[in-house]
Amino acid sequence: xxxxxxxxxxxxxxxxxxxxxxxxxxxxxxxxxxxxxxxxxxxxxxxxxxxxxxxxxxxxxxxxxxxxxxxxxxxxxxxxxxxxxxxxxxxxxxxxxxxxxxxxxxxxxxxxxxxxxxxxxxxxxxxxxxxxxxxxxxxxxxxxxxxxxxxxxxxxxxxxxxxxxxxxxxxxxxxxxxxxxxxxxxxxxxxxxxxxxxxxxxxxxxxxxxxxxxxxxxxxxxxxxxxxxxxxxxxxxxxxxxxxxxxxxxxxxxxxxxxxxxxxxxxxxxxxxxxxxxxxxxxxxxx
Amino acid sequence: xxxxxxxxxxxxxxxxxxxxxxxxxxxxxxxxxxxxxxxxxxxxxxxxxxxxxxxxxxxxxxxxxxxxxxxxxxxxxxxxxxxxxxxxxxxxxxxxxxxxxxxxxxxxxxxxxxxxxxxxxxxxxxxxxxxxxxxxxxxxxxxxxxxxxxxxxxxxxxxxxxxxxxxxxxxxxxxxxxxxxxxxxxxxxxxxxxxxxxxxxxxxxxxxxxxxxxxxxxxxxxxxxxxxxxxxxxxxxxxxxxxxxxxxxxxxxxxxxxxxxxxxxxxxxxxxxxxxxxxxxxxxxxx
DNA sequence: CAACATATGTGCGATAATGCACAAATGGAT
DNA sequence: ATCCATTTGTGCATTATCGCACATATGTTG
Numbered sequence: 001x002x003x004x005x006x007x008x009x010x011x012x013x014x015x016x017x018x019x020x021x022x023x024x025x026x027x028x029x030x031x032x033x034x035x036x037x038x039x040x041x042x043x044x045x046x047x048x049x050x051x052x053x054x055x056x057x058x059x060x061x062x063x064x065x066x067x068x069x070x071x072x073x074x075x076x077x078x079x080x081x082x083x084x085x086x087x088x089x090x091x092x093x094x095x096x097x098x099x100x101x102x103x104x105x106x107x108x109x110x111x112x113x114x115x116x117x118x119x120x121x122x123x124x125x126x127x128x129x130x131x132x133x134x135x136x137x138x139x140x141x142x143x144x145x146x147x148x149x150x151x152x153x154x155x156x157x158x159x160x161x162x163x164x165x166x167x168x169x170x171x172x173x174x175x176x177x178x179x180x181x182x183x184x185x186x187x188x189x190x191x192x193x194x195x196x197x198x199x200x201x202x203x204x205x206x207x208x209x210x211x212x213x214x215x216x217x218x219x220x221x222x223x224x225x226x227x228x229x230x231x232x233x234x235x236x237x238x239x240x241x242x243x244x245x246x247x248x249x250x251x252x253x254x255x256x257x258x259x260x261x262x263x264x265x266x267x268x269x270x271x272x273x274x275x276x277x278x279x280x281x282x283x284x285x286x287x
Numbered sequence: 288x289x290x291x292x293x294x295x296x297x298x299x300x301x302x303x304x305x306x307x308x309x310x311x312x313x314x315x316x317x318x319x320x321x322x323x324x325x326x327x328x329x330x331x332x333x334x335x336x337x338x339x340x341x342x343x344x345x346x347x348x349x350x351x352x353x354x355x356x357x358x359x360x361x362x363x364x365x366x367x368x369x370x371x372x373x374x375x376x377x378x379x380x381x382x383x384x385x386x387x388x389x390x391x392x393x394x395x396x397x398x399x400x401x402x403x404x405x406x407x408x409x410x411x412x413x414x415x416x417x418x419x420x421x422x423x424x425x426x427x428x429x430x431x432x433x434x435x436x437x438x439x440x441x442x443x444x445x446x447x448x449x450x451x452x453x454x455x456x457x458x459x460x461x462x463x464x465x466x467x468x469x470x471x472x473x474x475x476x477x478x479x480x481x482x483x484x485x486x487x488x489x490x491x492x493x494x495x496x497x498x499x500x501x502x503x504x505x506x507x508x509x510x511x512x513x514x515x516x517x518x519x520x521x522x523x524x525x526x527x528x529x530x531x532x533x534x535x536x537x538x539x540x541x542x543x544x545x546x547x548x549x550x551x552x553x554x555x556x557x558x559x560x561x562x563x564x565x566x567x568x569x570x571x572x573x574x
Numbered sequence: 575c576a577a578c579a580t581a582t583g584t585g586c587g588a589t590a591a592t593g594c595a596c597a598a599a600t601g602g603a604t
Numbered sequence: 605a606t607c608c609a610t611t612t613g614t615g616c617a618t619t620a621t622c623g624c625a626c627a628t629a630t631g632t633t634g
Contacts, residue, residue, distance in 0.1 A: 082347075
């Protein structure tokens, strides 16, 4: 007797129709019908009378349904216990992410994570090298380039979109008077920098900063226009997004960890949390 | 969460190894491994530590195992209740079979059936027409020709083998002195009769009977050789089987009933019983 | 009374699960 | 110390299951 057949029957007994049970189980109504038929065959009993638009339980069906309901309660207990086992586990999880992502994307949400998982301590550090995982300095790494180490479990969890931002005052100037803020030369290969250079059209870079925060602060001070991730630029009330002649770049966000670490319930909770906030701030589709 | 994964885990928890659980479930050890792995993934927990020659439950595994044990008990209760529902059902089941099959194949075993299912009353009648089902005179029909009514559920449950039988005294006579016992002319189309006629080679039919019993009694009385089903001829100590120039015929045994009748637990019990005794007396292979 | 939404039933192709065969490792027996 | 029986793990071919599309029927609504 296949217990999954019992599960389908339990849901059918509760909902009264193959279609409703199918929706709850997220399978096809045909599957529910076949599964319950298989159960009837295995038990040698008729559990349901099939009518054109609903099913009725037979007397035997009601008897089995009351037994299988206790199995359903136990299964739900197992699932709750599994969730509890994860949440209750005291653990420390160390996250490494590019500084801007760490400070502006992750850090603002750690309070809500802590509220839901008080026993898990997060340690967040800003870094861009993959070595953070290798050196044992982090359990999870968020990165803008796909990690290539074959021993890592890697998943693409979002897309970072960019825009060009300045104060409203700067934005009101004629476009040929716009000034720009860039990274220094060692980051000339970075897609955002490449894009910024393509926009210059003879207009000057008046400030160079080695990190995004400096660029953002300079833009807020009216120095000029800077390329910022949308989740930063759109959230800053002092800045507006400028129109641009070409589409801004988009960069995938990757999450990497080691397989044995992934077995840890605490780490999985953190991965789920990062997946959710990245999905909100950096959706895979559209900007 | 797939309840069948839970079932595999329940057995693994009880037996301590993938191989032992596989034997109990009658599946491959690889299947048990995959199923338990799927459960671990669904729950986000590690339930077992896999060692080279055994598995150990983790602390979480022990917790889940104690919960799933109650599901196992409930499932066993459901199965026992299903068997009880079948066995306890008071019912009358009417069987129609060719007379020889009814009297010599089925009747000798009804005592054992009754012992196992005291609440089911069997009514056995000898008939060869399919109309017995149509007229509502029988619930189950055993037949030597495949029933063709599309509304019937039909299954081939055995093969009746035949032989030529006579007393040892008759058998000791020179073959050219052998005499034969046949059906009367109206059964000339029946395969056994066709075969018998093919064996005559100028030797006489000295007795004709309209039924098998008369033929068997005449053969026992030394009148000559008769074609009998093996399960009759081999079981008669007064008769021996004669060598023949050609292979005897074999006829399929078919069991037929109506679909709604088949849902009856009592009828299924009887069908199982008939299937077993026919399989023993008239196996599908070899003679 | 007609139309429509939703139910169950079924055949078939695609996908997932299983069994099989093999490899590697281990613990007990000799 | 060696050998053997039995374990777990894995790739691949085969088989079973599922989803999909369609048919039919029905109950509710306009």
